[in-house]
Amino acid sequence: MSGREEVVRVRDLRTQIDGNVIHEQVDLTAYRGEVLAIIGTSGGGKTTLLREIIGLREPNGGTVEIFGQDVHRLEWREEHELRKRWGMMFQQGALFSALSVFDNVAFPLRELRKRGEHLPDDLVRQLVMFKLQLSGLSADDANKLPATLSGGMIKRVALARALAVEAELLFLDEPASGLDPETARDLDSVLKDLHEELNLSVVMVSHDLDSVAALADRIIILAEKRILFEGTFAELGRSEALEQDVVKRLFKGPRGAAARARMKG
Numbered sequence: 001m002s003g004r005e006e007v008v009r010v011r012d013l014r015t016q017i018d019g020n021v022i023h024e025q026v027d028l029t030a031y032r033g034e035v036l037a038i039i040g041t042s043g044g045g046k047t048t049l050l051r052e053i054i055g056l057r058e059p060n061g062g063t064v065e066i067f068g069q070d071v072h073r074l075e076w077r078e079e080h081e082l083r084k085r086w087g088m089m090f091q092q093g094a095l096f097s098a099l100s101v102f103d104n105v106a107f108p109l110r111e112l113r114k115r116g117e118h119l120p121d122d123l124v125r126q127l128v129m130f131k132l133q134l135s136g137l138s139a140d141d142a143n144k145l146p147a148t149l150s151g152g153m154i155k156r157v158a159l160a161r162a163l164a165v166e167a168e169l170l171f172l173d174e175p176a177s178g179l180d181p182e183t184a185r186d187l188d189s190v191l192k193d194l195h196e197e198l199n200l201s202v203v204m205v206s207h208d209l210d211s212v213a214a215l216a217d218r219i220i221i222l223a224e225k226r227i228l229f230e231g232t233f234a235e236l237g238r239s240e241a242l243e244q245d246v247v248k249r250l251f252k253g254p255r256g257a258a259a260r261a262r263m264k265g
């Protein structure tokens with residue numbers, strides 16, 4: 001992997017919540033242009049890890065860099081510049097129910113403007129429409145209110161909102177959660193197109209192995225507080241990590257079939 005640009009770099013991360021150790025010596029690297037999926041047991045600390053990577057929670061030890069900058073040691077101005085380059089779609093990616101689709105997607109852009117960014121109204125409009133289109137929505141959807149949208153469409157709006165101004169890096173926490181399998185597959189294809197069209201780097205958390213098998217270039221297994229594996233599916237197929245019970249459990253069952261097929265090469 002040498003020579004590839006690192007977009008996210010976590011080293012020796014340690015997390016403790018209410019006296020419980022959640023992460024111990026966690027290292028991970030995401031490279032430009034790849035889709036990296038973090039999988040693991042429920043309650044294993046995936047969401048917390050994402051929150052620490054984007055700077056929403058301070059880890060108890062270790063470092064996090066995004067685009068080579070230490071997320072937890074930034075000046076206001078540096079943080080502002082960095083914030084334009086990545087976006088996050090939360091698992092409970094709730095939209096503002098009183099705002100239209102357009103205003104939901106425009107919200108982070110208007111926030112940037114409040115912080116001094118030069119973003120005239122017509123540019124905001126163009127960006128919102130572009131993001132809606134990239135997320136598989138139409139101009140007609142812009143004036144709708146969230147309550148009138150299907151689950152799949154709500155996810156698409158949340159995705160459009162998560163695309164940063166200079167969309168280079170996208171974090172997704174369980175993007176398909178709460179969707180039926182067919183709608184989840186539709187969202188996977190939107191994500192795949194988006195990734196290819198924008199050459200986005202994506203760091204996603206998912207327990208849906210079908211979706212991970214369809215999208216991810218590499219995977220990270222977070223369990224028992226540690227990273228038990230980081231690499232491609234083919235590498236996992238040859239890895240001793242597969243002998244651990246917790247890893248075996250993750251991949252057994254019908255939803256692991258596509259992932260197991262990729263492991264064989």
Ligand SMILES: Nc1ncnc2c1ncn2[C@@H]1O[C@H](COP(=O)(O)OP(=O)(O)O)[C@@H](O)[C@H]1O
Binds near residue numbers: 017022042044
């Ligand atoms: N704000 C918090 N307060 C107390 N416990 C928390 C908090 N956030 C996470 N936890 C605990 O940390 C552990 C990891 O949670 P989480 O990161 O949400 O796991 P995952 O996303 O892998 O399901 C869980 O045991 C959870 O209860």
Ligand SMILES: [Mg+2]
Binds near residue numbers: 046047048091173
């Ligand atoms: Mg979670």
